[in-house]
Amino acid sequence: MAKKNANGDGGIFYSKSQKLWRGQITIGYDENGNQRRKSVSGKNPQEVRQKLKQIEYGIFSGEFVDKSNITIYHLAKQMIVDKYNLNEIKENTYLTHISTLKRLQPIYNTPLQKANETQIRAYLQGRINKSNSILKKDFQLLNATFKEAIKREIITKNPMDHIKQPRSKQKREKVRAFTLDEQNKLLFVLLNVDIKYSRQMLLSMFTGMRMGEVNALTKRDVNLIFNTISVNKTISRGEKGKAVLGDTAKTYAGNRTIIMTEDVRTILSECMEYAEGDMLFTTESGGLVTSNQVNMELSRVLKKYKIVDETVRGKVSCHSLRHTYATRMIEGGMQPKVLQKLLGHTDIRITMDTYCDAFDKFQSENIAAANEYLRQNGLTLQPSKQASDAV
Numbered sequence: 001m002a003k004k005n006a007n008g009d010g011g012i013f014y015s016k017s018q019k020l021w022r023g024q025i026t027i028g029y030d031e032n033g034n035q036r037r038k039s040v041s042g043k044n045p046q047e048v049r050q051k052l053k054q055i056e057y058g059i060f061s062g063e064f065v066d067k068s069n070i071t072i073y074h075l076a077k078q079m080i081v082d083k084y085n086l087n088e089i090k091e092n093t094y095l096t097h098i099s100t101l102k103r104l105q106p107i108y109n110t111p112l113q114k115a116n117e118t119q120i121r122a123y124l125q126g127r128i129n130k131s132n133s134i135l136k137k138d139f140q141l142l143n144a145t146f147k148e149a150i151k152r153e154i155i156t157k158n159p160m161d162h163i164k165q166p167r168s169k170q171k172r173e174k175v176r177a178f179t180l181d182e183q184n185k186l187l188f189v190l191l192n193v194d195i196k197y198s199r200q201m202l203l204s205m206f207t208g209m210r211m212g213e214v215n216a217l218t219k220r221d222v223n224l225i226f227n228t229i230s231v232n233k234t235i236s237r238g239e240k241g242k243a244v245l246g247d248t249a250k251t252y253a254g255n256r257t258i259i260m261t262e263d264v265r266t267i268l269s270e271c272m273e274y275a276e277g278d279m280l281f282t283t284e285s286g287g288l289v290t291s292n293q294v295n296m297e298l299s300r301v302l303k304k305y306k307i308v309d310e311t312v313r314g315k316v317s318c319h320s321l322r323h324t325y326a327t328r329m330i331e332g333g334m335q336p337k338v339l340q341k342l343l344g345h346t347d348i349r350i351t352m353d354t355y356c357d358a359f360d361k362f363q364s365e366n367i368a369a370a371n372e373y374l375r376q377n378g379l380t381l382q383p384s385k386q387a388s389d390a391v
Helices: 046-061 071-086 093-105 116-124 132-151 178-192 198-207 209-217 264-275 289-304 319-331 337-341 348-355 354-376 385-390
Strands: 012-015 020-029 035-042 228-231 234-239 243-245 256-259
Touching: 012 046, 020 046, 035 046, 046 198, 071 132, 071 234, 093 116, 093 132, 093 178, 093 234, 093 243, 116 132, 116 234, 178 198, 178 289, 198 209, 198 319, 209 289, 209 319, 243 319, 319 337, 337 348, 348 354
Parallel strands: none
Antiparallel strands: 012 020, 020 035, 228 256, 234 243
């Protein structure tokens, strides 16, 4: 059976005829654009994998391929793997970079020395129907690769020096929170109807946790004695779209401790009771649950029970549960810095920018209440009759 090697290039397999493990790796392309591959063998998969790793490093020293044939893919992949092996990036970031590299397929077989501004500009212009997030990742990886190529003296000039990051043509609709009426309707359905993933939806609604963080919870993360939840990892999609349990939260600030309310404690107590393994939430087959699976079920529920008010602008999705929690907390008077910590934002500006409408509304309501207090006590430019009589 073939085994994927550590860098995802080529494969490792057992040769019955030779009674050896063998592996292959692409080391470049000939003048016709055909792949040039190098084969190695060993007594076990680990030995073959190590030899493939040495060849991959050798590509950049000119041992296996001339510098003129080193491609965008080769250098970008090496940069990503190096950062991961040196623990500069975590698994989630590694997988994100690998996904970005795959999107560069239309141009990534281009030798770095042959890449030019016209080619890169044409590629990026052809991607403007994608989201700004995707465009940013593609642009940054390409630019970083060319800068690294200059450091390694593969090229002398960055073909992206005069190219700006393109803007998406997508009409992006902002994800919104549920209104109070919508939240009450959804809450009634989740509590009274047998809904798949209802506990995850409720937890996100009442803790503000990202759905990937909710689905990644284990029994060890829940402390019913001290009423705390430890958020320290998330579930993301791997290289082939398969759910992967990461070893850290989305950001360093995402690693946090959340104090349970009585309602959250009730939900988690039930989850702890019914969980068969260490994971609190799994699929029927025992696999990991993805945010997309929960999102699809939520969309079905919202449509079936006519929960969404179509007159309210904004997109409603699984992430709306987190937005709803934040909005209710702001309406209840929570300060931005406290909310930032609860949501796991790295910067207070993210909190303020994301929930600026809710903060503005809260501020206006508080100013109105304060002005009413002043008016009732005669502290205005038009004193009350009571104040005039006193004079």
